[in-house]
Amino acid sequence: MILRTRLFLRRYVAIFGVVALATIVTAMLANQWHDSDRFGTLLVRLVLVVLGIAGVLSYFIVRSVVNPLLELCRATRAIGEGDYGQRVPVRTDDELGDLARSVNQISGELGNRLLQLHASDERQAAVLGGMVEGVIAVDNQEHVLFANAAAGRMFGFMPPSAEGRRLLEVVRDHTLQQAVSDVLEKRKPQTLEIEWQLDTPKILAAQVTPLPGSEDVGAVIVLHDNSELRRLETIRQEFIANVSHELKTPLSSMMAYAETLQRGALDDSEIRDSFLARIMEQGERLNNLIQDMLRLARIETAQQPFEIEPVDVGAVLGQCVHDYHTQAEAKSIELVYEPPADKTYASADEEGLRVICNNLIDNALKYTPDGGRVEVRWRRDNDTVLLEVKDNGPGIPRGDAARVFERFYRVDKARSRELGSTGLGLSIVKHLVQSFSGAVGVESQPGHGSRFWVELPTAR
Incomplete structure (x- = not known):
């Protein structure tokens, strides 16, 4: 107007x-x-x-x-x-x-919309950056539009430098590239598994999904590292196989002895007494195995109650050495006990420390030949208490030393079973030490014996 x-x-x-x-x-x-x-x-x-x-x-x-x-x-x-x-x-x-x-x-509405888009982009970047799953987005020409940090760690590339490059240049895996091509062509999701070798072998589960919209928008790849899951599954399978075997061996022996006695050996006192002794021996071995398995399960699931307190290391080790003197004398093994001048206190559970010492000393005595030598000593080392059990037995090959703390792992399986070992003692030691915030290890050379050591925090 x-x-x-x-x-x-x-x-x-x-x-x-x-x-x-x-x-x-x-x-x-x-x-x-x-x-x-x-x-x-x-x-x-x-x-x-x-x-x-x-x-x-x-x-x-x-x-x-x-x-x-x-x-x-x-x-x-x-x-x-x-x-x-x-x-x-x-x-x-x-x-x-x-x-x-x-x-x-x-102008005001455009400014607000732009701020909202920036905030949304920042939230999306934070979410994608914090994901443990790898995420890679590609266009319809298989050029990388986006890759988060997890994907970069999985495949060993820097995400910003990957943008704009072809997927096969960034991830040199033809199986993944073929799956992306099929998804872009057929517009249907695909799931596959990739074996990738970087620093260590990895098993990656990949889900390739077309992006919503028209047929030329691209696809997104979501990657999950299943390496640890696969490793745990392998351990589970090995554990079940080992447990089945360890339980089957003494049970088979007991059943064989009992069947022989049933068939008339009961009338022969010498055979009867010998077989009954073997049945008792195998029954004790079976009981020890079950007890060790239960103890290890309680420790691993944190169901074993521990009372962490200052423990007099000398008193505990002294009692353990005294308990094994008879076993050492039976094999003419010199069991050396070298306490330090001053009392040493560790932050641990007293009964747990006793189990650690018993297992280490028992293991050393079993594998040390007759007339050998086993040394038990400990000392304070700055903020830790160092326990050592050293023997002059056959030693452990380098390839086996890193695995002796695994459940049911034995360097010499036949000899271990002959000695009555359950294969769980050192695994129990490792988990107990970890429960006390300590460390455990072994140093050994074939033919020159072994030295097992345990570090526990000093009691304050």
């Missing part, structure tokens, strides 16, 4: 000039101005005055229309360049004012 009024005023100025000029000329003629020179001069002056007034009025009217338009142009140009904080001053209530308010509202 106001804009139409301004246009009307411009036309009115022009009409006003013409009417005024005609009125003046008519008045002059009516008054019979006969002096043509004076009449012409006055006429020119009047025309100039009228035109000047019309020009001034036209200038202000045009400026009131053009200046807001120029401000709108500058503001829309700035908004187009990304300056969503740009605002157009609203000076009038006409159509130009309405247009300025609309531009300001659009």
Whole structure:
């Protein structure tokens, strides 16, 4: 409405000039101005005055229309360049004012939408960056659009440098590349397993899914590292096999002896007594195996209650050495006990420490030949208490030393069973030491004996 009024005023100025000029000329003629020179001069002056007034009025009217338009142009140009904080001053209530308010509202809404998009992108980046699963997005030409940090760790590349490159250049695995090609072509998800070798072998489960939208948007790959799960499954299978074998061996022996006695050997006192002794021996072995398995299960599942307190290491080891003197004398083994001058206290559970010492000493005595030597000593070393059990037995090959703390692992399986070993003693030692926030290890050379050591925190 106001804009139409301004246009009307411009036309009115022009009409006003013409009417005024005609009125003046008519008045002059009516008054019979006969002096043509004076009449012409006055006429020119009047025309100039009228035109000047019309020009001034036209200038202000045009400026009131053009200046807001120029401000709108500058503001829309700035908004187009990304300056969503740009605002157009609203000076009038006409159509130009309405247009300025609309531009300001659009600019504000665009700015808010941009902030929301930035916040959404940051949240998405934080979520994807914190995922343990690897995520790789590719376009329909198999170029990498995005890869998170987990995917980079799995395949050994830097995610920012992978963007824009072909998937096969980043992850040189033809199985994965073929699966992505099939998904892009058929638009159906696929699941596959990848064996990947970086620093260590890995088993990766991959889910390739087409991105929603048109057929040329690409696909996303989600990767999960199943290496630890596969390792645990292997351990579980080995454990079940070992337990079955360890339980089957004494049971088979007991059943064989009992069957022989049933078939008439009961009448022979010598055979009967020998077989009953073997049955008792195998029954004791079976009982020890079951007890060790239960103890290990309680320790691993944190169901074994421990009372962590300062424990006098000398008192516990002294009692353990005393308990094994008879076994050492039976094999003519010299059991050396070397206590330090001062009392040493470790932060541990007393009964748990006793089990650790018993297992280490028993293991050393079993594998040390007759007439050998076993040394038991301990000392304080800064903030730890170091326990050592050293023997001069056959020693352990280098490849087996790292595995002696595994359940049911034996260097010489036949000899271990002959000695009555359950194969769980050193595994119990390892888990007990870890429960006391300590460390355990072995140093050995074939033919030069072994040295088992345990580090426990010093009691404060």
